[in-house]
Amino acid sequence: MKTSIAWLNDYLDRPCELDAAEQLLTAVGFPIDGREDVALPDGSTETILEVEVTSNRGDCLSHVGLARELAAASRSQFRPPTIDPGASSGDDVASLTSVDNTDTTLCPLYTARVITGVRVGPSPDWLVQRLAAVGLRSVNNVVDATNYVLFELGQPLHAFDLAALADRRIVVRPARGGERFTAIDGSNHELNEDMLVIADARRPVAIAGVMGGLDSEVGGNTRDILIESAIFDPLSVRSTSRALKLASDSSFRFERGVDPLGVDRASQRAAQIILQIAGGQLAPGVVRVGRDDPQPLELTLRAGRCSGLLGIDLTPQTQADHLDRLGLSPRVDGEQIACRVPSHRLDLKREVDLIEEVARLHGLGRIPMRDRIEIQARPIQPHVAARQTLGRVLAAHGYHETITFSFVSVKQGGAFLTDGTEAVMVDDERRKAEPMLRPSLLPSLLACRKANQDRGNTGLRLFETAATWRREGGRLTEHRRLGLLADATGDAQAALRDLRAAVEELIEHLAGPAARQRVDVESVNAPNFAAAGQVRLGEHALGSLGVVADDTRDRFDVKTPLVAAELDLDALIALYPPARHATPQPRYPAIERDLSIIVDESVRWRDIAGVVDGVKPAMLEGVRFLDTYRGKPIAAGRKSISFRMIFRDPDRTLRHDQVDPQVQAVVDALTSADDISAELRT
Numbered sequence: 001m002k003t004s005i006a007w008l009n010d011y012l013d014r015p016c017e018l019d020a021a022e023q024l025l026t027a028v029g030f031p032i033d034g035r036e037d038v039a040l041p042d043g044s045t046e047t048i049l050e051v052e053v054t055s056n057r058g059d060c061l062s063h064v065g066l067a068r069e070l071a072a073a074s075r076s077q078f079r080p081p082t083i084d085p086g087a088s089s090g091d092d093v094a095s096l097t098s099v100d101n102t103d104t105t106l107c108p109l110y111t112a113r114v115i116t117g118v119r120v121g122p123s124p125d126w127l128v129q130r131l132a133a134v135g136l137r138s139v140n141n142v143v144d145a146t147n148y149v150l151f152e153l154g155q156p157l158h159a160f161d162l163a164a165l166a167d168r169r170i171v172v173r174p175a176r177g178g179e180r181f182t183a184i185d186g187s188n189h190e191l192n193e194d195m196l197v198i199a200d201a202r203r204p205v206a207i208a209g210v211m212g213g214l215d216s217e218v219g220g221n222t223r224d225i226l227i228e229s230a231i232f233d234p235l236s237v238r239s240t241s242r243a244l245k246l247a248s249d250s251s252f253r254f255e256r257g258v259d260p261l262g263v264d265r266a267s268q269r270a271a272q273i274i275l276q277i278a279g280g281q282l283a284p285g286v287v288r289v290g291r292d293d294p295q296p297l298e299l300t301l302r303a304g305r306c307s308g309l310l311g312i313d314l315t316p317q318t319q320a321d322h323l324d325r326l327g328l329s330p331r332v333d334g335e336q337i338a339c340r341v342p343s344h345r346l347d348l349k350r351e352v353d354l355i356e357e358v359a360r361l362h363g364l365g366r367i368p369m370r371d372r373i374e375i376q377a378r379p380i381q382p383h384v385a386a387r388q389t390l391g392r393v394l395a396a397h398g399y400h401e402t403i404t405f406s407f408v409s410v411k412q413g414g415a416f417l418t419d420g421t422e423a424v425m426v427d428d429e430r431r432k433a434e435p436m437l438r439p440s441l442l443p444s445l446l447a448c449r450k451a452n453q454d455r456g457n458t459g460l461r462l463f464e465t466a467a468t469w470r471r472e473g474g475r476l477t478e479h480r481r482l483g484l485l486a487d488a489t490g491d492a493q494a495a496l497r498d499l500r501a502a503v504e505e506l507i508e509h510l511a512g513p514a515a516r517q518r519v520d521v522e523s524v525n526a527p528n529f530a531a532a533g534q535v536r537l538g539e540h541a542l543g544s545l546g547v548v549a550d551d552t553r554d555r556f557d558v559k560t561p562l563v564a565a566e567l568d569l570d571a572l573i574a575l576y577p578p579a580r581h582a583t584p585q586p587r588y589p590a591i592e593r594d595l596s597i598i599v600d601e602s603v604r605w606r607d608i609a610g611v612v613d614g615v616k617p618a619m620l621e622g623v624r625f626l627d628t629y630r631g632k633p634i635a636a637g638r639k640s641i642s643f644r645m646i647f648r649d650p651d652r653t654l655r656h657d658q659v660d661p662q663v664q665a666v667v668d669a670l671t672s673a674d675d676i677s678a679e680l681r682t
Helices: 005-009 018-029 065-074 125-134 141-153 232-246 247-255 262-278 301-309 316-325 351-362 382-396 410-414 443-453 492-511 550-555 569-574 605-615 656-672
Strands: 003-006 032-039 045-051 100-101 109-116 155-163 170-174 178-183 188-190 197-198 204-207 225-230 289-291 296-302 332-333 336-341 460-474 477-486 520-522 529-537 540-548 564-566 592-601 618-629 639-648
Touching: 003 005, 003 125, 005 018, 005 045, 005 065, 005 125, 018 032, 018 045, 018 065, 032 225, 065 141, 100 109, 100 289, 109 170, 109 204, 125 141, 141 155, 141 197, 141 247, 141 262, 155 204, 155 262, 170 225, 204 332, 225 262, 232 247, 296 301, 296 351, 301 316, 301 351, 316 332, 316 336, 316 351, 382 460, 382 492, 382 569, 443 460, 443 477, 443 550, 460 520, 477 540, 477 569, 492 529, 492 540, 492 564, 492 569, 520 618, 529 564, 540 569, 564 569, 592 656, 605 618, 605 639, 605 656, 639 656
Parallel strands: 100 170
Antiparallel strands: 003 045, 032 045, 109 225, 109 289, 155 225, 170 197, 178 188, 197 204, 296 336, 332 336, 460 477, 477 564, 520 529, 529 540, 540 564, 592 639, 618 639
């Protein structure tokens, strides 16, 4: 912000030199971007400081605001301008105009004052000089007065020619689609319903918080004026200004927030100056429409907490003295310091904000820097370790992690909604093509696979951990998922077995070896899958895996056969850390026996393993699945299952004749079990 030191000194009890002001403002967080020598209309030259003001300190986009900071830094006395518009006369303002505020969310407060009988003309030299110093040209005495107050107090104002307003009234409303507006700078704009305008009875006369209109500007023939002073929503002003490519000193300040209690002060100050330099009569009263003034915010600072965070020992009274210089009215009660936040300090909301203020006023340069720091080593958090383990296991299986957008098209995402669920849509002009929050990770992974297909990449294995959204019973739900997608070129069954092996090994690394033995996959019918199974760990369902259906691949224009899985990420993370048990290495060798049995297609490996466990062979150490075979000479509807049994005696070396009876008992049980009806394959 262009800042005049002469103007700043108007509000200090003793003047501050240019170099001193630069050093002090920089020390309290307002660095100087540069100096500029400005030629004034009277032929003299003034050196102006370009002060950098952070976006959270809108209160310092004014000379009064910076003077307040300079007074605190220099321990000077801050002297705010005396505001007294004098006596009012004539008809009450309510009889001269009215205000209809239809949107108190985007315009929390709108006020209007009326001055009749003004004489619009050139501004006095002192006002022209002040505006020229900060880069503004003089327009006329009324407009210059409102600009002066903007740079003095930081509250944007606007003066309307009251006679140019249809029905002499103001309506604060959203613009109508296609409505046209001509700004004071002569630019023409087409408005939309998302923009807030200040209108009269017929048309927009200003873009709220941005710029006034050409048709209602104050000119040489103006006799009666309406002074607008208001608060507008920062986000609304910013989006409107960007959309119209129309910026102003007013929009710059509204975007950063203005003092909610400064609206009336600024209006009175403008009326005071206009009456002095343009004459006229101030109508009694003010039209005020909107919310009530906010109550002062009370914050408490713990002196010990402040000293601990800053790393220096400051007494409660010292801390209170710093805060008092900023107008926070501190009250010390032992180790507690109660403060009342001034209305212009919109950035002070928490205790740590007060600690920052103490640091600024004490001097950041006076806080010592340690050349050594102590770091306390802590074990990695379990959920972080689990995520790292997940990534390592899947990377070892050849999977590449993806990070995709959360939005999908309705065509792609709609097919992944299950019965009783609804899509979550966003109303955003920038997401017209993809307005749906994904209900599953698979649409994102399939789109990623399509992008790789277009670039000629094959043999892909992809995974992603992210959130999915849907509405269930009208309630928005969010779930974190693990999605896996792998090419299945050649043998889809082999690819599916590889996918299942990756899932089982992941569970083993997260929960321990014993958990892997409890993993089961039950055949289910699932949308978007040609063949699918539900992954279960004991009694708990973790998700599903299967072969992606052809019509699903066609929807994404993916030519390669695919297998996929989607699992509950939070349930997987909760398995961590893995339970492990150490056992001594066996002293004696094992005997392994492989069997192949022919069973019906419907028989599952879990059923076969259950029969073997039921026999309870005395020396059986474990059973391991080997392979499944279909084809000649196996009859249609049947398959061959091969598995290995491992026998061991912990006290001596086993002999084959000791194992033979146990193997035969297993064979007898499998061939006699009604639900297995196995036939030994020789």
